[in-house]
Amino acid sequence: MTRRVAVTGIGVIAAPGATRAAFWESLREGRSAIRPMTLVPEGSLRFPNAAEVVDYRASDYMGEKEADLLDRFAQFAWIAAREAVAESGFVVTPGLGARMAVVTGTSTGGQTSEDREFYSLYAKGVSRIHPLTIPRTMANAGTSCIAREYGIGGPCYTVSTACASATHAIGQAYWMVRNGVVDAAIAGGSEAPFSMGFLKAWEAMRIVAPDTCRPFSRDRKGLILGEGAAMLVLEPMEAARARGAKIWGEIAGFGMSSDAYHLTQPLADGAARAMRGALQDAGVDLGAVGYINAHGTGTQANDVTEAQAIREVFGAEKVAVSSTKSMHGHALGAAGALEAAATLMALDQGLIPPTANFTEADPACALDVVPNTARAASIEWALSNSFAFGGLNAVLVFRKADAHAGHGTAV
Amino acid sequence: MSDQLTASVIEVIAKTQHLPAESITLDKTFAELKIDSLDGMNILFAVESEFDISIPDEQAAAIKSVREMVEGIEKLVAAKEAAPLG
Numbered sequence: 001m002t003r004r005v006a007v008t009g010i011g012v013i014a015a016p017g018a019t020r021a022a023f024w025e026s027l028r029e030g031r032s033a034i035r036p037m038t039l040v041p042e043g044s045l046r047f048p049n050a051a052e053v054v055d056y057r058a059s060d061y062m063g064e065k066e067a068d069l070l071d072r073f074a075q076f077a078w079i080a081a082r083e084a085v086a087e088s089g090f091v092v093t094p095g096l097g098a099r100m101a102v103v104t105g106t107s108t109g110g111q112t113s114e115d116r117e118f119y120s121l122y123a124k125g126v127s128r129i130h131p132l133t134i135p136r137t138m139a140n141a142g143t144s145c146i147a148r149e150y151g152i153g154g155p156c157y158t159v160s161t162a163c164a165s166a167t168h169a170i171g172q173a174y175w176m177v178r179n180g181v182v183d184a185a186i187a188g189g190s191e192a193p194f195s196m197g198f199l200k201a202w203e204a205m206r207i208v209a210p211d212t213c214r215p216f217s218r219d220r221k222g223l224i225l226g227e228g229a230a231m232l233v234l235e236p237m238e239a240a241r242a243r244g245a246k247i248w249g250e251i252a253g254f255g256m257s258s259d260a261y262h263l264t265q266p267l268a269d270g271a272a273r274a275m276r277g278a279l280q281d282a283g284v285d286l287g288a289v290g291y292i293n294a295h296g297t298g299t300q301a302n303d304v305t306e307a308q309a310i311r312e313v314f315g316a317e318k319v320a321v322s323s324t325k326s327m328h329g330h331a332l333g334a335a336g337a338l339e340a341a342a343t344l345m346a347l348d349q350g351l352i353p354p355t356a357n358f359t360e361a362d363p364a365c366a367l368d369v370v371p372n373t374a375r376a377a378s379i380e381w382a383l384s385n386s387f388a389f390g391g392l393n394a395v396l397v398f399r400k401a402d403a404h405a406g407h408g409t410a411v
Numbered sequence: 412m413s414d415q416l417t418a419s420v421i422e423v424i425a426k427t428q429h430l431p432a433e434s435i436t437l438d439k440t441f442a443e444l445k446i447d448s449l450d451g452m453n454i455l456f457a458v459e460s461e462f463d464i465s466i467p468d469e470q471a472a473a474i475k476s477v478r479e480m481v482e483g484i485e486k487l488v489a490a491k492e493a494a495p496l497g
Contacts, residue, residue, distance in 0.1 A: 204452065206468045206472070210468065222468075263449055265449070301448070
């Protein structure tokens with residue numbers, strides 16, 4: 001059994017906006033959400049800026065007792081899932097719940113809880129650790145919370161492949177729905193990387209920019225960390241049409257590869273193989289692809305390698321490429337989900353979000369990067385790239401919803 | 412360039428890279444020593460601890476040889492010693 005897979009719900013909480021609509025409005029306007037960090041003391045790091053969910057209070061979204069059980073990253077996962085499901089109009093009946101999946105990605109799980117408790121232990125000399133530290137820290141906390149909320153009893157798990165986590169998660173959920181393993185899925189990723197210990201570790205890697213994230217720009221100085229979550233509701237196309245759901249777009253292909261090369265240096269060949277695999281899985285011609293939401297971290301190594309891989313795959317075909325990380329930051333295990341949301345919105349709205357903060361072209365990244373201003377374009381097919389440390393790559397292919405596929409004009 | 416400082420830097424590189432100290436000389440580039448960007452970060456971390464200095468990212472990115480590293484550290488150590496106390 002092979003089915004087409006529709007995305008009928010999108011939920012987002014991230015720096016550019018705490019809802020799907022607010023997130024898209026920022027991206028559409030080319031507004032970067034990179035600002036001075038508030039979650040750690042000023043002056044404590046070499047890099048002062050990040051893409052935080054500013055003024056986030058868990059109590060705006062959930063009861064205090066519920067919030068106590070969850071690390072910030074799992075709270076984000078739950079919030080995004082609730083928006084996606086509510087917006088989709090999808091009702092999880094007990095029978096359907098048993099035939100549904102939840103697959104989430106996260107790179108580092110509940111490390112803000114771990115950092116806080118370990119600080120008490122090592123620095124303050126407190127000899128006891130909070131009893132919820134283990135369930136708060138576990139990387140699958142977001143998945144478990146979403147499964148409990150909706151009574152989802154089928155395959156539920158978490159994928160952790162660093163910066164490709166969410167793309168791997170969405171891809172696997174997509175394949176399960178496509179192949180009839182489940183009848184619907186909630187998939188995405190979440191991340192909350194802002195604790196002093198974790199940020200210090202990033203500082204030591206010397207790849208975080210002291211200013212901002214300028215993907216593909218000649219004067220780029222590195223990535224900017226971000227946080228948040230995005231979740232998608234995936235349904236078989238026929239079921240989505242039958243209930244008259246708003247269809248944001250279709251997931252049409254998924255490809256994965258490993259560089260089998262270096263712990264941190266990317267390899268164009270691995271990235272190219274993941275893109276080719278995804279295109280082949282979708283059965284789409286190169287010339288039909290109008291947009292690539294790039295991994296585009298803004299590091300020297302990624303952007304050159306990714307540009308090389310795109311040219312290797314697309315040759316002389318013209319394709320617009322943008323990195324929305326310039327606006328929502330690099331949200332690590334949530335990145336692929338935020339970018340999937342951005343790509344689906346781009347297809348639905350016929351508007352390519354720009355690469356913000358762009359100053360000057362780099363000949364080593366010779367791509368059409370849609371600098372600073374969104375571009376109207378009627379695109380039918382789009383790619384979203386995610387390339388992780390450790391050389392693990394994942395690429396999704398999205399397709400614009402058919403004109404007759406659904407109704408509803410929510411933006 | 413002080414011999415003592417050079418010897419200390421070579422010792423740090425040898426230790427972090429698990430290389431015999433004799434194989435590391437001032438004129439070797441990191442490429443010749445098969446030191447890649449990740450190894451470079453490890454060395455910088457060890458050097459910062461050893462000499463109690465902080466090497467800015469941009470300066471760090473420009474260091475491609477043992478000599479450049481020793482020269483860079485020498486300047487930072489001198490600047491630290493010249494700084495007023497308190």
